[in-house]
Amino acid sequence: MSSSPTPPSDPTTLNRLYGRAKGHKLRAGQQALVDDFLPQVAVPEGPLDARTLFGDDRPLEFEIGFGAGEHLAYQAGLHPDHGFIGCEPFVNGVVGALMHIRDEGLSNVRIHMGDALDALSRLPDGSLDRVYLLHPDPWPKARHAKRRMMNPGPLDMIAAKLKPGGEFRFGTDHPIYCRWAMMQMDKRRDFIWQAKNAQDFLVRPDDWPQTRYERKARTVFGHDVWYFRYIRV
Numbered sequence: 178m179s180s181s182p183t184p185p186s187d188p189t190t191l192n193r194l195y196g197r198a199k200g201h202k203l204r205a206g207q208q209a210l211v212d213d214f215l216p217q218v219a220v221p222e223g224p225l226d227a228r229t230l231f232g233d234d235r236p237l238e239f240e241i242g243f244g245a246g247e248h249l250a251y252q253a254g255l256h257p258d259h260g261f262i263g264c265e266p267f268v269n270g271v272v273g274a275l276m277h278i279r280d281e282g283l284s285n286v287r288i289h290m291g292d293a294l295d296a297l298s299r300l301p302d303g304s305l306d307r308v309y310l311l312h313p314d315p316w317p318k319a320r321h322a323k324r325r326m327m328n329p330g331p332l333d334m335i336a337a338k339l340k341p342g343g344e345f346r347f348g349t350d351h352p353i354y355c356r357w358a359m360m361q362m363d364k365r366r367d368f369i370w371q372a373k374n375a376q377d378f379l380v381r382p383d384d385w386p387q388t389r390y391e392r393k394a395r396t397v398f399g400h401d402v403w404y405f406r407y408i409r410v
């Protein structure tokens with residue numbers, strides 16, 4: 178494992194976030210969670226590794242844009258001996274994750290309220306067992322395609338931070354994004370797609386819980402959802 182972090186070559190910056198610019202105003206209890214509880218579980222400034230975050234050398238998993246935190250909390254509960262780093266810039270989503278952490282007693286989660294690529298860039302190369310990118314903002318217009326997470330810059334960074342044999346999970350309900358992502362991944366030699374047949378990407382794996390976002394995509398909008406699992410070479 179190398180200890181020199183790879184800097185972002187094409188970061189997805191937060192001033193280019195898709196859709197919402199501002200969330201709902203926080204209720205008093207939610208604000209108290211942000212003020213009092215977030216500092217206890219927040220990712221610190223500076224270089225990061227398992228020891229800095231959790232005090233030991235446990236395996237690390239990383240979620241980009243966790244939304245309301247349901248998937249992050251599920252995985253953290255499933256792997257209590259792993260450390261989880263969840264990143265999400267929207268405070269309303271962060272509040273959701275904080276409620277899961279508190280209510281489910283999850284001591285193995287750290288939260289970065291901001292750009293995932295900032296936290297990712299501060300980890301040592303080859304340090305992550307898994308990276309999750311579930312329903313990234315679609316940026317459906319062709320002229321905005323460079324802002325998608327599934328682009329060479331962010332993907333180079335994800336590849337650099339995963340251990341050989343580590344897993345990258347990506348899911349989307351957006352057909353334009355799905356096609357784009359498959360084209361991006363098809364060009365790469367550093368990931369091996371795990372699908373052997375269509376069922377492998379059309380059926381949600383047992384350990385891949387449905388988030389509220391995904392349920393709405395299926396039930397309200399009638400979307401299909403595609404599930405991709407790649408192994409880092």
Ligand SMILES: C[S@@+](CC[C@H](N)C(=O)[O-])C[C@H]1O[C@@H](n2cnc3c(N)ncnc32)[C@H](O)[C@@H]1O
Binds near residue numbers: 191266292313388
């Ligand atoms: C469509 S939502 C999906 C949320 C969640 N992954 C799910 O499946 O329910 C995309 C999320 O990515 C977050 N996001 C966008 N750009 C990001 C970035 N650079 N770093 C971290 N999160 C980001 C957004 O704030 C938003 O919550």
